[in-house]
Amino acid sequence: AAGLPYTIVNQGISGDTTTGALRRLDRALELKPQIAVIELGVNDGLRGVPVPQVKANLEKIIEAFQQNHVEVLLCGMEALPFNGWQYTIEFHRMYEALASKYDVLLVPFVMNGVLGNPDMISEDGVHPNAAGARYIAGTVWEYLEPMAKKVEEEATKRDTR
Numbered sequence: 001a002a003g004l005p006y007t008i009v010n011q012g013i014s015g016d017t018t019t020g021a022l023r024r025l026d027r028a029l030e031l032k033p034q035i036a037v038i039e040l041g042v043n044d045g046l047r048g049v050p051v052p053q054v055k056a057n058l059e060k061i062i063e064a065f066q067q068n069h070v071e072v073l074l075c076g077m078e079a080l081p082f083n084g085w086q087y088t089i090e091f092h093r094m095y096e097a098l099a100s101k102y103d104v105l106l107v108p109f110v111m112n113g114v115l116g117n118p119d120m121i122s123e124d125g126v127h128p129n130a131a132g133a134r135y136i137a138g139t140v141w142e143y144l145e146p147m148a149k150k151v152e153e154e155a156t157k158r159d160t161r
Contacts (some may be wrong), residue, residue, distance in 0.1 A: 017043045021057070025064055036072050
């Protein structure tokens with residue numbers, strides 16, 4: 001839509017969990033992506049999936065992309081305290097720990113500036129509306145654009161050798 005020279009393939013499914021994404025990971029890898037934006041975990045949090053299980057699934061996903069030489073951008077999510085504050089705290093810390101362990105860029109909380117803003121949230125009070133989606137896209141692009149330029153520069157260097 002922005003006329004950029006990139007092909008973007010959305011592999012996300014509404015309501016998906018890290019377990020579901022892990023099952024479909026081979027399909028994503030078959031596309032031979034150069035960058036993967038991982039925005040997963042919030043539905044696990046809503047279902048009370050134990051944080052160590054969510055983390056293990058995300059580790060497998062990140063590792064698979066990295067083993068296939070795919071740059072990873074991890075988008076942090078938050079779990080509401082439905083499962084207690086300890087769960088919420090562990091969930092929050094999980095993204096920072098993953099970003100550090102795998103040396104990947106982290107969007108700290110992808111819904112920052114959207115959640116709680118009535119102009120950017122749909123009537124359900126949780127999901128972004130069109131304005132919220134545009135805002136999130138802008139937030140993610142701040143992290144993604146330098147990654148895309150780096151990947152493009154590296155490809156150009158390989159092609160000129």
